[in-house]
Amino acid sequence: MPLDADADADATASAGAHSSVGVPATVRSEEAAVSVSGLVKSYGTVRALAGVDLEVAAGTVLGLLGPNGAGKTTIIRILTTLLKPDAGTARVAGLDVVEDAARLREQIGLAGQYAAVDENLTGLENLTMVGRLYGESRATARRRGHELLERFELLGAAKRTTKTYSGGMRRRLDLAAALVANPPVLFLDEPTTGLDPRSRLQLWETIERLVAEGTTVLLTTQNLDEADRLAREITVIDQGRVLAGGTPDQLKDRVGGERLEIALDGASRVEAAVRALAPMTDKPPDVAGELVTFGVRRRDGAIIDAVRRLDAAEVGIKDIALRRPTLDDVFLALTGHAAEVAEDEQETVA
Amino acid sequence: MRRLVTDTLVIAERNLVRLPRAPELLLAFTVQPVMFVLLFRYVFGGAIKTPGFSYANFLIPGIIVQNIAFGGFVTALGLNEDLHKGLIDRFRSLPMARPAVLAGRTLADVVTNALSATILIITGLLVGFSFHTSALPVIGGFGLLLLFGYAFSWVFAYLGMLVSTPEAANSVGFIVVFPLTFISSAFVPVASMPEPLQAFAEVNPFTIMVDAMRSLWLGIPAQNNVWGAVVWSVAIIAVFAPLAVMRYRRATSQ
Numbered sequence: 001m002p003l004d005a006d007a008d009a010d011a012t013a014s015a016g017a018h019s020s021v022g023v024p025a026t027v028r029s030e031e032a033a034v035s036v037s038g039l040v041k042s043y044g045t046v047r048a049l050a051g052v053d054l055e056v057a058a059g060t061v062l063g064l065l066g067p068n069g070a071g072k073t074t075i076i077r078i079l080t081t082l083l084k085p086d087a088g089t090a091r092v093a094g095l096d097v098v099e100d101a102a103r104l105r106e107q108i109g110l111a112g113q114y115a116a117v118d119e120n121l122t123g124l125e126n127l128t129m130v131g132r133l134y135g136e137s138r139a140t141a142r143r144r145g146h147e148l149l150e151r152f153e154l155l156g157a158a159k160r161t162t163k164t165y166s167g168g169m170r171r172r173l174d175l176a177a178a179l180v181a182n183p184p185v186l187f188l189d190e191p192t193t194g195l196d197p198r199s200r201l202q203l204w205e206t207i208e209r210l211v212a213e214g215t216t217v218l219l220t221t222q223n224l225d226e227a228d229r230l231a232r233e234i235t236v237i238d239q240g241r242v243l244a245g246g247t248p249d250q251l252k253d254r255v256g257g258e259r260l261e262i263a264l265d266g267a268s269r270v271e272a273a274v275r276a277l278a279p280m281t282d283k284p285p286d287v288a289g290e291l292v293t294f295g296v297r298r299r300d301g302a303i304i305d306a307v308r309r310l311d312a313a314e315v316g317i318k319d320i321a322l323r324r325p326t327l328d329d330v331f332l333a334l335t336g337h338a339a340e341v342a343e344d345e346q347e348t349v350a
Numbered sequence: 351m352r353r354l355v356t357d358t359l360v361i362a363e364r365n366l367v368r369l370p371r372a373p374e375l376l377l378a379f380t381v382q383p384v385m386f387v388l389l390f391r392y393v394f395g396g397a398i399k400t401p402g403f404s405y406a407n408f409l410i411p412g413i414i415v416q417n418i419a420f421g422g423f424v425t426a427l428g429l430n431e432d433l434h435k436g437l438i439d440r441f442r443s444l445p446m447a448r449p450a451v452l453a454g455r456t457l458a459d460v461v462t463n464a465l466s467a468t469i470l471i472i473t474g475l476l477v478g479f480s481f482h483t484s485a486l487p488v489i490g491g492f493g494l495l496l497l498f499g500y501a502f503s504w505v506f507a508y509l510g511m512l513v514s515t516p517e518a519a520n521s522v523g524f525i526v527v528f529p530l531t532f533i534s535s536a537f538v539p540v541a542s543m544p545e546p547l548q549a550f551a552e553v554n555p556f557t558i559m560v561d562a563m564r565s566l567w568l569g570i571p572a573q574n575n576v577w578g579a580v581v582w583s584v585a586i587i588a589v590f591a592p593l594a595v596m597r598y599r600r601a602t603s604q
Contacts, residue, residue, distance in 0.1 A: 080443045083603065105445040116436035120368035132360045133446040135353065161371055177440065 031094070033058040033185050033216035034079065038088035041074050041240075048074040050240040051088065056218050056233075058184075061211055063231030064220040065327070067335065071240040072220035073113070076189045079218065080110045093185050106134070109178030109186045113193060117173050119163040123154050126162060127177055134181045141180075148176040152206070168199025175206065186210065188219040192226060204229060224327035234327070236334050243334045248327060255325040255333050258299050260306060264290040265316030276313035277306060296322070354447040361441075361454025365428060366461055375424060379466045383417045384473045390537065391477045398538050403568070406478035411491075411563035412536030414470050415556060418495050419527055421463040422503035425455050426510030426519040433511060433601055442602060452598060456503040463499040467492065482569045491566035494579055498559055501586035502527070507594040511601050536560045555582040 034056040041049040049071045056062040064072050077083040079092055081101040090097045093107040117126045124145050131141025149155045152172040162170060171191065178186060188207070192200040207230055211217055221227050227234050228248050235245040244251060260280075264273055267290040274285055274292065280302065285294035296302040303320055310317055370376055390413060395405040429452075432438045441451050471479075481488050509526070510519045533547055534540075534556035540548055551557050555578075562579040565572035 077439075082439055082442050102445060105443060108443065110440065110443040112436045112439055116440040118364065118368060118437060119435075120371040121364065125364075125367060129360060129364050130440070130444065133357060133441070133444045135356075135445065 031058060032056060032091075034062070034090075034092050034218055036075070036079070036088070036090045039075065039078065039085050039090060040087040041071075041078065041083065041085050048240055049078075049085070049088075052237065052240065052242055054235050054242065054245070056216055058216050059211070059214050060232040061207070061217040061219065061230050063227035063234040064218065064237060065222070065224070065227045065234050065331070066220075066237040067222065069239075070237045072237065073189055074240075075237075076110070076187050076218070076220060080108055080187050081105055106181065107183055107185060109181070109183035111171075111174045111178040111186075111188050111191055113190045117162050117170060117177060120161055122159050122161055123149055123165070123173050124158040126173060127180060130177045130180045144180060148179060152176045166199075168195055168202065171195060171199065171203060172206070175203070179210075183215075185216045185218070188217060190220055190222065192221070192223065200226075224331060228327050236331065238335045244330075251327065251330045252325045255329045258296055258302070258322055258324055259293055259329070260296050260302055261319075261321050261323060262292045262306065262310070262317055263319040264292060265318050266290060269313075269315045272313050273310055273315045276309040276315065280305060280309070290318075354450055354453070357447045357450035358453040358457060360446075361450050362457040362461070363454075365424075365455055365458035369424070369458075369462065375427075378423075379421075379462055380469055383413070383466060383470050386417075387413055387470060387473050387477060394537070399542075400539055402570075404478060406474065407480065407482075407568055408539075408564075409537065410470070410474035410479040411567055412534075412560045414467055414474075414495060415498065415560050415563060416531040416536055417470060418463050418467055418499035419502045419531060419556070420523070421466060421499045422456070422459050422506035423520060423523050424462065424506075425459055425503050426506040426523055427516045428455060429507055429510040429598075430513065430516045430519045434515075438602055449595070452507060452594060456500060456507060459503040460496055460500055463496055464492075467495055467499075481567050483567060487566040487569075491563050494559075494562060494566065494576070494583075497583045498579065501583040501590070504587055504590035504594055508590050508597055511594065511597040530554060531556050534560060555579070555586075558582060 032055045034054070036052060036054045039049050039052040040047075052071065052075060054062065054064075054075075064075060066072050074083065078085050079090055079097055081097055081104055084098055092104055095104040095107065097104060117123075118129070121129065124142070127145030127148055128138065128141045131144050132138060134141075136144065146155070146158070149158050152175070154169060154172060154176070157165060157169060162173060165173065175188075175191065178188075191207070192203050195203065204226070207217060207219070211230075217230075219226075219230065231248065233245065233247055234251060236243045236251070244254065246254075262273070262277075264270060270287055270290065270292065274287065277285060277292065277294065280296055281294040282297065283295065285292050287293075299322065303322055306320065307317070369379075387409070390409050391406055395409070398405060398408075400408040432441075432451075438451065442448065505527075506519075506523055509522050510516075513519050513522055533543070533551050534554045535551065536556060540551045540557065543551060558575050558578040559582065561570075562572065562575040564570050565575055
């Protein structure tokens, strides 16, 4: 896990470095592609956003991380001109989301939580329709549709209605539809929710390629691995407020250093284990059943030290591992609750 | 303005292209009305007395009007589905003319209504219906039918966005429109109904519309029925098109 995280940090950094070359002319790489300040939105008495500020540098990915009902989708809907904010301002690609809404729509792509494609049209017909609604001629729109289908490995299914597509294929088509006009800024609302691991990985690779070509991406997710892998910066929101922001590493540092995770051989000896391990840590260890977790003072030799102490206290262990804090830990520390993967997101946004 | 026209055509085309791929909808447009004609003509036809007309001549204008009024249910289903499946969000995030979503949807109905009415006319001619007027009023009658159908597309557009599921859209439309078509001169002479129903049937726009069609196709005296039908159609559009647009705005601003 720690190795993966480092590799991804490098990948994201290099993608960022390329961006100055590939960024479409409408957004200069040195300015923020998205900047939001003091955004407020209520639905009746429910306050969905209570003053949100955030910024996305051109050519990078910002991950908007939060539980269900945190306000992620509301932010996306405001930034894509589907919804007007009650207060605050938001600019995307240099255009105000309210004042310049019509012009802004030419600069953005949106792929939603639901794959918004017409089930009774074929893949090619869907993309052609979207292209024509961007004002392209039928021929141009078809050509562009072909290109995108090829790129998203859907050419074989171009002439099949999309109701015959798998979930992963629909998401890819949805993303392709968002890219028809080559928008410099892309909004992805939980792009991989409900996908199997393989389709998820494919979609991640696609998003990484887009960013390498200079697209700015704002994506919402409840999936911490996704944010960790794709986003250069992460903004954690809960109940319509920004709780924290920064790179994945910065956020993890806020929770503390390396953590030792020990699965005991049975829960009966937990107290003895905690006593034996106490000298290794500043804070009392977290205990969940037979799992004991704590931040270590020194990384080197921590595992051997722990094994010796537990052995001396006659506590058996099943498994022991040293790991960096994950975004799960960050999330838990910031929101006071774990990131739950719930099925009812649509209720909170409908 | 040019964008409004092209975008409306793109949306209309989309709605027409997808239609043959939903077999249950296609059946509703083709087989179902033919079935109704055959049932009424041969099951009830012998029992219903229509002085001055053969039942085939009496029935066909009535059943075509009923059928065209229901043509708009595809709009109710389609808009409801689009709203809930996120397609409307996609449309609204595109730099397209916004009214085109509703305009294209209802325009597609005009095409399917024309198709459906043609099938019914042919069926009618096969079961004994015949035109008793010249080409001009016959064509005028066809135009009036399309106008009346278009008006009901807006009623259904509104209903489709008012309710939460496509199934509900379907049954609300059925419950509201079906009795209206029956308590009219469409299937039986109004004089054969009980008094209170007669009073309702006489002012029912369906009666006015059906009588207008009978005057245009069979040559019975028109009185004010043709103009009445035009005024009713325009009035329905004038009320329900703004309602639908308002409902569309509300449904999409959450």
